[in-house]
Amino acid sequence: MKPVRSILATLAMGGLLAACHGTDPKTESKRDMLADSGFKVVSLKTPGQAASFKKLPPHKLVRKTYNGKPVWVYADPTMCGCLYMGTQDNYNAYIKEASKQMIATAMRANFQDDPYSPTGMDNAVDSDWDWGEWGNPGYYGLPY
Secondary structure (H helix, E strand, C coil): CHHHHHHHHHHHHHHHHHHHCCCCCCCCCHHHHHHHCCCEEECCCCHHHHHHHHHCCECCEEEEEECCEEEEEEEECCCCCEEEEECHHHHHHHHHHHHHHHHHHHHHHHHHHCCCCHHHHHHHHHHHCCCHHHCCCCHHHCCC
């Protein structure tokens, strides 16, 4: 009987831990978006690679030509000391995701800072009056 209880307790704890683990947060950093867009992480292996890596502007996407094809590179000297490389399709996917995040951020900022928000105005008006037991009589005394 004790082994059954311990197994059930272990399963219950595992279920609780799985329930506490939420979904992954949205990718917010540029490096995460690059990786999600299909950019490959290239580590520096030779002194020649390190020298050309130092010539690249840090933390900026740069278009280069490799074997006659356009390639997008992103040098990250501070976090990983590596290079992200991607094709034009990877770059297009990155720009699409970055645009979505910029629009979402702007929309959140607009909704938070809107001085004409009806919800904010209603809360301000209702909190200015002490209606007491009578309750809010509505606009011009009409119930709504």
